[in-house]
Amino acid sequence: MTETFAELWQSTLRRHRRVERWRAVKLRSALVAITATVGLASYAGLQAGAAGGADVATDLASLRPPLEQPEPRTGSAAGADADESPAQVAAAAIAPRPDGVPVIFDTDMVNSIDDSLALAMLHGYEDRGMIDLLAVTVSYDDAAVAPYIDAVDTWYGHPDVTIAVIGANGVAEGRDAFHRQVADDAARFPHDITDSAQVDRALSQLRRRLAAEPDHTVVIVSTGFSTNLAQLLASPADDVSPLDGRSLVAAKVKLLAITAGDVVRGQPEFNTARDPLSARIVFDQWPTPVVVGEWHVGANLPFPVDALGASPDNPVLTAAVHYGANALLVGFPYQPPSFDPATVLAGVEPDAYLGLGEPGRLTIDEQLVARFTPDPNGNHRLLQRPTDPVATARITARFAELVAHP
Numbered sequence: 227m228t229e230t231f232a233e234l235w236q237s238t239l240r241r242h243r244r245v246e247r248w249r250a251v252k253l254r255s256a257l258v259a260i261t262a263t264v265g266l267a268s269y270a271g272l273q274a275g276a277a278g279g280a281d282v283a284t285d286l287a288s289l290r291p292p293l294e295q296p297e298p299r300t301g302s303a304a305g306a307d308a309d310e311s312p313a314q315v316a317a318a319a320i321a322p323r324p325d326g327v328p329v330i331f332d333t334d335m336v337n338s339i340d341d342s343l344a345l346a347m348l349h350g351y352e353d354r355g356m357i358d359l360l361a362v363t364v365s366y367d368d369a370a371v372a373p374y375i376d377a378v379d380t381w382y383g384h385p386d387v388t389i390a391v392i393g394a395n396g397v398a399e400g401r402d403a404f405h406r407q408v409a410d411d412a413a414r415f416p417h418d419i420t421d422s423a424q425v426d427r428a429l430s431q432l433r434r435r436l437a438a439e440p441d442h443t444v445v446i447v448s449t450g451f452s453t454n455l456a457q458l459l460a461s462p463a464d465d466v467s468p469l470d471g472r473s474l475v476a477a478k479v480k481l482l483a484i485t486a487g488d489v490v491r492g493q494p495e496f497n498t499a500r501d502p503l504s505a506r507i508v509f510d511q512w513p514t515p516v517v518v519g520e521w522h523v524g525a526n527l528p529f530p531v532d533a534l535g536a537s538p539d540n541p542v543l544t545a546a547v548h549y550g551a552n553a554l555l556v557g558f559p560y561q562p563p564s565f566d567p568a569t570v571l572a573g574v575e576p577d578a579y580l581g582l583g584e585p586g587r588l589t590i591d592e593q594l595v596a597r598f599t600p601d602p603n604g605n606h607r608l609l610q611r612p613t614d615p616v617a618t619a620r621i622t623a624r625f626a627e628l629v630a631h632p
């Protein structure tokens with residue numbers, strides 16, 4: 227840690243302490259109202275899609291591709307040589323990519339630093355040739371979030387990753403000052419997207435990217451609100467694909483790994499409580515295997531932030547400092563929970579680090595609590611918290627090597 231960086235930490239902490247005391251009181255009193263109004267009113271347009279979910283449970287088993295082994299990549303979109311429709315030509319025009327597992331990262335990138343750490347891990351996987359990061363889609367509506375993500379992508383050597391945002395229908399209330407510290411300083415943190423309004427909509431990119439991939443290959447890692455994924459499920463056929471959203475997901479997606487629910491403690495969890503309607507749509511209708519990173523898995527995996535190194539030019543490290551100061555954490559480096567990093571690990575390296583529980587069905591009850599019901603025909607499985615300290619240390623070491631700057 228350089229002296230410059232220590233000074234940045236101290237000054238940031240002083241500046242934010244007074245503001246945060248006031249905000250904490252205000253946020254607590256607003257939470258119930260936000261859940262009741264923002265979470266439901268914004269997504270009323272999805273009601274028709276939700277009504278179509280009654281038949282989902284009956285055919286989940288037949289739609290479910292195997293979870294164990296990645297299928298070999300063919301390098302071309304399925305069906306592209308059979309019928310060269312304008313949609314397929316458009317899909318094929320997306321740049322070719324290396325042979326990693328195609329991954330879409332759907333994130334809120336707000337309220338905590340762990341989405342940033344999850345994104346850094348994905349860049350580590352890409353550098354190792356293990357994934358091809360097709361797109362980052364954002365479920366939080368804010369002008370600085372796309373520039374922030376672009377700065378992180380640029381720092382990790384992938385400045386042209388597709389970024390798309392939910393736009394004006396998304397959750398918009400959050401603790402995001404750490405975005406702005408990076409987004410507003412393009413001289414120190416180079417990036418060429420200056421406002422989230424410059425990028426495409428998440429739904430458009432989700433459909434476009436899925437349509438271009440071979441069948442049953444795409445891993446979606448979701449670490450935020452379920453709004454984008456619920457809109458995807460409810461989307462009609464269009465010029466990108468003749469498939470409606472649910473059929474497109476069933477055809478293209480291999481696995482959904484999602485940070486959601488607080489099953490073990492039986493309490494409302496942030497992602498699901500902020501947009502419960504969308505979370506219910508996803509858990510009711512998603513037609514592929516789903517692994518669920520519920521609260522207590524990530525809560526018991528401290529993330530080694532010091533693995534980010536000590537460069538003041540690292541946007542993730544700077545964001546971590548500002549987030550820590552905002553959250554009134556008093557020392558640095560601290561070790562935040564690894565809710566979203568655990569989900570990335572489970573999506574990209576299933577069975578390698580985190581075990582899975584029995585099959586079942588996850589539902590969100592009227593009190594916004596996630597409940598898990600074992601069911602041999604269910605397509606949901608809960609990630610299991612490692613209880614062995616050796617296993618925990620192995621996971622922490624994997625986190626550290628993935629986020630280290632190349």
Ligand SMILES: [Ca+2]
Nearest residue numbers: 376385386418
């Ligand atoms: Ca860029």
Ligand SMILES: [Ca+2]
Nearest residue numbers: 334341449450
């Ligand atoms: Ca998140």
